[in-house]
């Protein structure tokens with residue numbers, strides 16, 4: 001029932017459609033029974049009066065049978081029409097609500113949930129609720145009422161045969177309960193889990209093919225996909241085995257009406273043979289309808305648990321990770337210095353702090369660089385500023401206001417971030433750059449592209465800035481993409497810039513251009529930059545060495561070199577590596 005209530009809540013102003021369609025479905029199943037009664041009336045008249053009667057009655061019955069058969073169909077059609085209208089609304093609303101929540105998710109949510117996974121969960125489960133509401137629900141109404149009606153009718157015509165009818169029904173219902181218990185539900189969950197896992201593995205497998213080819217792997221890369229298929233297969237076989245016996249018994253019982261009826265009829269045939277025979281014929285006629293609707297009712301529980309799982313999966317995806325709204329939110333900073341105070345942060349699934357009691361501040365207009373060993377926590381620190389995640393304790397303030405209290409859209413307006421793995425969209429270069437500032441004019445976009453040193457990229461393209469990226473062979477190199485992304489950030493003109501390994505893709509020529517672009521981008525801005533190439537941060541206002549989630553050293557390039565600590569070591573290694581690439585042969589002792 002809670003499943004239904006949840007689904008109904010999504011129907012909004014179409015809530016009435018489902019009950020009406022259920023009512024219509026019930027009416028249609030009643031109307032659908034009437035032709036059987038009329039056919040039976042024809043048979044009864046034939047038995048009672050033989051063939052040499054007038055056919056008026058028979059024709060009348062035949063017409064009625066036809067009329068009711070057609071009406072039943074029309075009413076069923078209306079049922080489906082209404083149930084579909086309701087179901088489409090529920091499906092659309094489910095998607096809309098889920099997408100609205102996902103848009104508000106902290107950006108870190110997308111680390112764990114790839115776009116493919118999100119799409120699959122929302123799409124597939126929303127369609128499951130559609131078929132439940134549009135088809136299964138109306139059928140369920142018919143499925144419940146038809147047997148009740150038939151049993152009522154059989155008692156009305158002949159109570160002795162009625163009791164004989166009930167007998168197999170009772171046995172079937174007992175078997176039904178045996179099958180439909182908790183075990184069935186548990187299996188349903190397992191089944192869906194392993195189906196989801198198999199799908200995810202399949203996607204991973206396909207995505208991994210280039211790596212697999214490069215490294216000439218075969219069996220190993222296939223292993224987890226293979227395992228998930230095997231697990232799914234085992235699950236399905238187990239599930240089928242579980243149903244094997246009860247299902248056979250159930251089907252046998254439900255079809256064995258006549259088996260129970262005939263002995264009873266024989267028992268009473270002496271009293272009034274003709275009536276018994278005529279009534280028996282009625283039962284023989286409607287038994288198939290009865291069996292069919294009872295068989296359908298078996299899917300009832302299955303359908304319910306499927307719909308329940310579907311709606312739960314969508315809600316699980318979105319419910320728990322929502323950004324916490326803070327009470328005094330709604331403030332917008334006027335100044336743009338950044339302050340980290342006792343910031344602690346751990347990734348949700350880890351109990352170790354990735355950022356551990358970090359304190360620092362960046363004055364407005366100044367640049368701070370983070371350097372340090374891999375896995376030290378630099379990216380994590382940078383991502384906390386635009387609220388990819390919320391801090392565990394401590395605070396991050398922009399212009400004296402906690403980032404949690406700044407409305408998300410304002411925060412995003414004030415922070416431009418360029419990450420190493422930022423991707424361009426499959427759109428034109430113009431559109432890609434305009435993401436930074438949708439209302440910008442073409443001139444603005446061109447200016448930004450010039451500042452980002454992209455002119456030579458554009459000049460080489462047939463359609464200039466209107467060239468689609470990713471189609472017809474228009475692919476840009478990593479360094480070129482990086483410059484387009486910098487143009488986007490320049491166009492955005494945000495007062496705070498967060499750069500994570502912005503020069504990572506660059507070859508020497510590109511690096512020079514990117515560095516020029518970065519200079520333009522960061523002029524007069526509050527900048528936090530992460531760099532592995534220490535040469536690119538030599539001149540910044542402050543360098544912080546981050547190691548194991550803590551600030552290890554702080555200073556300028558010069559002061560840090562004097563302390564002879566981690567930075568000095570890194571600098572020496574860096575110089576060495578540069579010598580190796582441009583120097584003469586290294587002499588090994």
Ligand SMILES: Nc1ncnc2c1ncn2[C@@H]1O[C@H](COP(=O)(O)OP(=O)(O)OP(=O)(O)O)[C@@H](O)[C@H]1O
Nearest residue numbers: 111347350354372373374375376377378379380381
């Ligand atoms: N999405 C994530 N989920 C869980 N743990 C993560 C996630 N991203 C990073 N970590 C962990 O947090 C720690 C800090 O990682 P982070 O990416 O901030 O390091 P980094 O200093 O940027 O390293 P690099 O120089 O290699 O980019 C590491 O131990 C890493 O394993």
Ligand SMILES: [Mg+2]
Nearest residue numbers: 378379380500
């Ligand atoms: Mg990093």
